[in-house]
Amino acid sequence: MKSNVKKVIAAVMALVMCLCLTACSGANYTENNTEYVIGVSGPLTGGAAVYGVAVQNSAQMAVDEINANGGLNGVMFKLIATDDTHDATKVAANYASMFEGGMQASLGCVTTAPGLEYKQLSAEDNVFFLTPSASGDKIPEFDNGYQMCFADGNQGKVAAEYVNTLGLSEIGIFYKSDDAYSNGIFEQFKENLDPSIATVETVFTGDASDFSSQISTLKNCTFIFMPIYYQPASIFMTQAKGIIADNAVYYGCDGFDGLAGQFDDFSVIPQEVSMLSHFDSNATEGMAAEYIAKYTEKFGTDTLNQFGASAYDCVYAIYYAMQNAIEAGETIEVTISASDLCDILVAQFQGGFSFSGVTGENITWDENGYVAKGAVKYTLKEAN
Numbered sequence: 001m002k003s004n005v006k007k008v009i010a011a012v013m014a015l016v017m018c019l020c021l022t023a024c025s026g027a028n029y030t031e032n033n034t035e036y037v038i039g040v041s042g043p044l045t046g047g048a049a050v051y052g053v054a055v056q057n058s059a060q061m062a063v064d065e066i067n068a069n070g071g072l073n074g075v076m077f078k079l080i081a082t083d084d085t086h087d088a089t090k091v092a093a094n095y096a097s098m099f100e101g102g103m104q105a106s107l108g109c110v111t112t113a114p115g116l117e118y119k120q121l122s123a124e125d126n127v128f129f130l131t132p133s134a135s136g137d138k139i140p141e142f143d144n145g146y147q148m149c150f151a152d153g154n155q156g157k158v159a160a161e162y163v164n165t166l167g168l169s170e171i172g173i174f175y176k177s178d179d180a181y182s183n184g185i186f187e188q189f190k191e192n193l194d195p196s197i198a199t200v201e202t203v204f205t206g207d208a209s210d211f212s213s214q215i216s217t218l219k220n221c222t223f224i225f226m227p228i229y230y231q232p233a234s235i236f237m238t239q240a241k242g243i244i245a246d247n248a249v250y251y252g253c254d255g256f257d258g259l260a261g262q263f264d265d266f267s268v269i270p271q272e273v274s275m276l277s278h279f280d281s282n283a284t285e286g287m288a289a290e291y292i293a294k295y296t297e298k299f300g301t302d303t304l305n306q307f308g309a310s311a312y313d314c315v316y317a318i319y320y321a322m323q324n325a326i327e328a329g330e331t332i333e334v335t336i337s338a339s340d341l342c343d344i345l346v347a348q349f350q351g352g353f354s355f356s357g358v359t360g361e362n363i364t365w366d367e368n369g370y371v372a373k374g375a376v377k378y379t380l381k382e383a384n
Helices: 002-024 049-068 088-100 112-125 152-164 180-192 212-218 230-239 286-299 306-327 338-349
Strands: 036-042 077-083 105-109 129-131 145-147 170-176 198-204 223-226 249-252 272-277 355-357 360-365 376-381
Touching (some): 036 049, 036 088, 036 306, 049 306, 077 088, 105 338, 112 129, 112 180, 170 180, 198 212, 212 230, 230 249, 286 306, 306 355, 306 360
Parallel strands (some): 036 077, 170 198, 170 223, 223 249
């Protein structure tokens, strides 16, 4: 009889433990936090690593500075950075690791395709994110998501508005049709381009590395809009030497960041290379210049780009939003849940919160999570 009772008790205990483990899987263990925890997923290795490493370096630099100045009312911050290699299939594991590790706020993902996966997961748990560089229009789809970068639609719109002022009758366009980032910018660019400007369009997909046919299509164009990342852009420019006119202009968006690092000598490309940007890596004054000096002293210039500058601003924006909330009477304990902190931060970002940083002054956000700040044409290199 006693043996049977023991077996029943053991079975009940085992069931209870299983239920507890099931209930706790994916739980946000913020009750163990001794620091405010910010997470980010990005490509720390692989072809897009220049973006992810810049974000990790810059976010950590901001965290270190905040902590050196006493943190938030004496509470320090901690950054958790995970590697997704620009692969959306790795995001779920990264997210779970950070969430279970106590993440309370986030920089989301560095690039768009992984970011589309991240936004779904973070919305389910109501985790606030302010991404530095995942620019897809649908990234901030839910109430918990915001962008420090321009959304693709905004990039396409602003790029088109700039081109409309140039007095051109025809331009070339080279984009990646199976990439959310590239295709999103392209569609908005075409929608906002003056209809009197004719376009010669050519595309590529996947990991293509031979652009001879696309170059042949665009060979008579003296202005080529290229809303793509820097790796294929560098291949195109190299293969186009002697075919595309030397006085042509290559014009891109934030994906061009890191392009100069693809060449031992950027001057081997005779054309002008320019981009839409909110960060001038050659700034000699102001907050941008201060950031550049600090970053290059710590990490050199190989990963100096607007992705990192934007991440630096993201950390400070979250910090100042939390500070504003506390000054307004909110209590933000170090063990606050991600969901509760999200509600506080959303109230700030939707309540007129304004931030000035490396990538702009008086930065605000609209009800859709899109950022509002100035954009400029930044010339990576003049024509030879």
